[in-house]
Amino acid sequence: MYHRKLHKTVEKISSQLYANEEEMLISVLNELIQDDNNAISGGRIWKLSPEKKAYRLVYQNGNIDQINEDFLIPIKDYPLFELFLKERTIFGHETNHILRKKGIFKYAASAVGNRTKIDGLAYYEYLLAVNSTDLTSEFKYSLNIIATVLTSKIKQWRTASSQKTLKADINRARELQKSILPQHEFNYYDYEVYGATIPAEIIGGDFFDYLEIGEDKDRLGIVLGDAASKGISAAAEAMYISGALRMATTFEIKISTMMKRMNRLVNQIFSDDRFSSLFYGELTRDKNGLFIYSNAGHNPPIFLKEGTDEIQLLTPTGPVLGPAPRAVYTTENINFHKGDILLIYSDGITEAADVNYDFYGEEKIMELLLKKRTLSPREIALSLIEDVILFEKDGQYSDDKTVVVIKKIK
Secondary structure, rough: OOHHHHHHHHHHHHOOOOOOOOHHHHHHHHHHHOOOOOOOEEEEEEEEEOOEEEEEEEEEOOOOOOOOOEEEEEEOOOOOHHHHHHHHEEEEEOOOOOHHOOOEEEEEEEEEEEEEEEEEEEEEEEEEEEEEEEOOHHHHHHHHHHHHHHHHHHHHHHHHHHOOOEEEEEEEEHHHHHHHHHOOOEOOOOOEEEEEOOOOOOOOOOOOOOOOOOOOOOEEEEEEEEEOOHEEEEEHHHHHHHHHHHHHOOOOOOOHHHHHHHHHHHHHOOOOOOEEEEEEEEEEEOOOOOOEEEEEOOOEEEEEOOOOOEEEEEOOEEEEEEOOOOOOOOEOOOOOEOOOOEEEEEEEHOOEEEEOOOOOOOHHHHHHHHHHHOOHHHHHHHHHHHHHHHHOOOEEEEEEOOEEEEEEEO
């Protein structure tokens, strides 16, 4: 499951009406256990009790013997808990003899909520612990996403009553965001490029950019990013990442190194309920049409070869930016020939939903691209956006929509 799809799934579940935040956590955990696509067979929710310096069991479900209600696990017995601030999700071997008797030997746990200091160290208010046979780095990234979304929802609940929207500030933010976005159309060497973004609200978390690199401008960086959620906070994160990328490309560092540094920046600068997906690639003047890219948990761009129906998806080469500060990012490459098209998009395109909550999806993008392949990047991009808007016109949910189309014309 792509990280963005997992994020949307958890966000959808957690956005329903609940009596309290614990009920929301329970609902999400149960949904994950029931979903056959997940490797989670059971789990528990623990809540920090600062006065007892321990985590208290508040809910359990799955294929293990039942633990006594209000069971406590003292913080001092789990030095591993200190890693939550660095890793957000940890894998561990159970040491408590009572829990081992209940059948818990290995566990994965993710930290959720705000943090409270106890004896000089900070601890999260909730731990989401799960049983799984799939304790891999990919599974760890997935749990990071789940914990990030749940933390975001808890914070939204707690601030909703006091949050006020100031129209003048939003308008100023909108103008600032518009000034940062590049012109839609761009010609580079043998390529035509066209990008467009439509925020779901006055301002949004999607962004794209074209970055000329090197004194001779012998490379062109193509960026499309999507900060999780919508509105002011997402727009602030998007603008920060966009500015940081512009600065980073002036140093002409390796793409994999740049992505690694961007990930650490997002992790350090923004709160732990924030993350972004990002696709970054560089067009070159190489005679073979070399295009080098890295994909941080973003929807796979669609590469269509001229004269064929052959489609290649540029799948992620690393996780989304933010939750996993030590994540590694690799690069891949493709070669453009005359007539080849690359279509990059945000998940507001694929996850546009009609009145029946059916998604627009990748297949419709591919079908449209095959039909419009002879057109210019501008015509392809605008046709796609128009088709998506018509598809979701009676739907209840809308997200930021961004498209960038690259076509080699010589």
